Amino acid sequence: MFWRKDGQELHEDVDHGEILPNHDGTFQMRVDLNISSVKPEDWRRYDCVFQLYGVEDIITKLDETVIRTNCVIAAVSLLAAILMAVTGFTVLKKKKAPDHSSELSEKLHPET
Incomplete structure (x- = not known):
């Protein structure tokens, strides 16, 4: 598996996983193309x-609608981190809250 531009195999900005x-x-492999420096109008030149x-070779054109980017992964990771922080804060707050249940029990049942 490899990336091409204008029919020529690329070696720069390509990461072979x-x-x-x-x-x-069966096996799976990944070959990533860094498109950060590629203008959107030039994407059709890559496959x-x-x-x-x-x-027969299977050729897939570079298409914005099917690209998985690190932006999506970063957004999901950030959301997960925020959720974990909120959960941790809530648990910590509950642990630090004073326990008034024994005082209430004494007031309700002073003879015990």
């Missing part, structure tokens, strides 16, 4: 090529 096994005996022995 690990080849990882799946539970069913990803997947080659498998005995099968």
Whole structure:
């Protein structure tokens, strides 16, 4: 698997991830293209090529509608961090709150 621009294989701004096994005996791989310096109007010049022995190349054009960006991951991570902070603050606040249940019990049942 590799990225091309205008039909030429790219080596710059390309990160080849690990080849990882799946539970069913197949494998998965990832090749990331850093598009931060690519103008949106030039995206049509890029494509990803997947080659498998005995099968015709599978070519996927760079398309904004199917790109997963780090912005989405960052937003989800930030939301999770905020949720954890709020939960932690609530739990800490409850632990530090004075326990008035024994005083109330004494007032209701002074003979015990």
